[in-house]
Amino acid sequence: MITALVLIAAVQAVPSARLETLTFTDDRACTSDGAWCVGLVKEIRDGEQVVRPILRTPDALPSQAGGGGDDAVAYFKPWSRLVRLADGGVLAGVQVETSSMYSGGGGQATELRLYRLNAQGDAGPSPVLTVPIGAELTIRACFSEADMKQRAGACHDEYGFEAQLTATGEAGALPVLDYVTTATAFPRGVSRSEDSLEKPPLTSADLVIATDPKCSYSRRFIFDAAAGEYRPDSALPDCSDYTVP
Numbered sequence: 001m002i003t004a005l006v007l008i009a010a011v012q013a014v015p016s017a018r019l020e021t022l023t024f025t026d027d028r029a030c031t032s033d034g035a036w037c038v039g040l041v042k043e044i045r046d047g048e049q050v051v052r053p054i055l056r057t058p059d060a061l062p063s064q065a066g067g068g069g070d071d072a073v074a075y076f077k078p079w080s081r082l083v084r085l086a087d088g089g090v091l092a093g094v095q096v097e098t099s100s101m102y103s104g105g106g107g108q109a110t111e112l113r114l115y116r117l118n119a120q121g122d123a124g125p126s127p128v129l130t131v132p133i134g135a136e137l138t139i140r141a142c143f144s145e146a147d148m149k150q151r152a153g154a155c156h157d158e159y160g161f162e163a164q165l166t167a168t169g170e171a172g173a174l175p176v177l178d179y180v181t182t183a184t185a186f187p188r189g190v191s192r193s194e195d196s197l198e199k200p201p202l203t204s205a206d207l208v209i210a211t212d213p214k215c216s217y218s219r220r221f222i223f224d225a226a227a228g229e230y231r232p233d234s235a236l237p238d239c240s241d242y243t244v245p
Contacts, residue, residue, distance in 0.1 A: 019081045019167050029078040038078040038092050074098050079112055083167045083175060088119030091128070091167075091174070100245040104140025105156060107245030112165070114230075116174065129221060129230040131179060132243040135161040141196050151187075152202040158186040161215070161242040174223035177230060183215035183242045192241040215239035 022029035022038060030037035079093030091114055099108040113127040142148045142155030161183050167175040188210040190196050214237050221230040 019083055019165075022078070022080050022082060024078075024080065027077070029080055038082065040076055040078060040094060042076075079114070081165075085174070089117050091116055094127075095133070098245060102139075105138040107135065107137030107139075107159075109135035109137075109161075109243050109245050111243075126228070128174070128223065128228065129177065131163065131165070132161060132239070133163045133165070135159070135243050135245065137192075137242070137245055139192065141190075147197060150197060150201045152204060152207060154187045154202060154207055157190045157192070157196065158209075159192070159242050160184045160209075161239065174230075177221040178218065179221060179232070180218045181216055181239075183212040183239060184209050185212055186210070212242070215242055 020031065022031060024030075025037070028037040028039040075097040077095050077097070079095050081093070083091040085091065093112050093114040096111045096113060097108060098111075100106060110133050112129070112131055112133045114129040116128050137157075137159040139157045139159075140155065141157050142151055148155060161181065163179060163181040166178045166180075168178060169176045185191070186209045187202055187206045188208050189199070189206060217237065219232040219234065219236060221232050223229070224231045
């Protein structure tokens with residue numbers, strides 16, 4: 001189910017962009033003074049799932065806030081950060097967490113959908129930025145004693161992905177967003193697109209966490225007013241081996 005973002009209470013103008021940390025209380029994320037919170041609502045309009053940002057005071061937060069999707073595979077919650085804008089609006093986000101289980105392993109991944117909300121509570125239905133911000137996957141690699149020997153006892157491939165998003169510059173319009181990722185794999189040299197048992201046997205020297213240079217990168221996102229969304233300064237690599245469970 002598509003999730004809508006709720007911004008609660010009026011927002012004060014600030015001179016520059018910065019990420020502000022929110023504190024979770026039940027199904028909402030609130031500022032440190034508790035004056036306002038970000039929550040989630042789900043809505044179906046004319047039989048279609050839609051996203052509807054609205055402004056509310058904390059005591060008027062809709063009761064249908066946040067939670068799991070229809071299939072219980074996706075889980076939605078507010079992002080624990082926001083950016084206040086000089087025009088009285090904010091950038092705030094929805095974290096979409098997905099998981100998958102398979103024989104001898106499983107994984108979970110988190111995607112950030114960032115929205116722009118203005119001081120009047122008006123916003124478009126689409127996020128201005130969608131990026132992966134975290135993932136952990138474990139895949140079984142041993143099916144016999146011979147496999148265990150070839151794998152030097154490391155019977156699971158493990159993949160990790162972490163991303164940090166920061167805001168820079170003046171926030172009169174939309175700020176520049178810096179996006180930095182780190183992708184890792186264990187043992188060294190494993191890949192989801194290859195059968196590890198067809199490779200040479202592992203040694204103790206391979207039993208280390210290795211950083212993947214392709215999927216450990218930095219990008220600068222700048223808002224494209226014509227497109228209505230953020231665009232990176234260069235194309236993002238395909239890192240679905242790390243970000244899709």
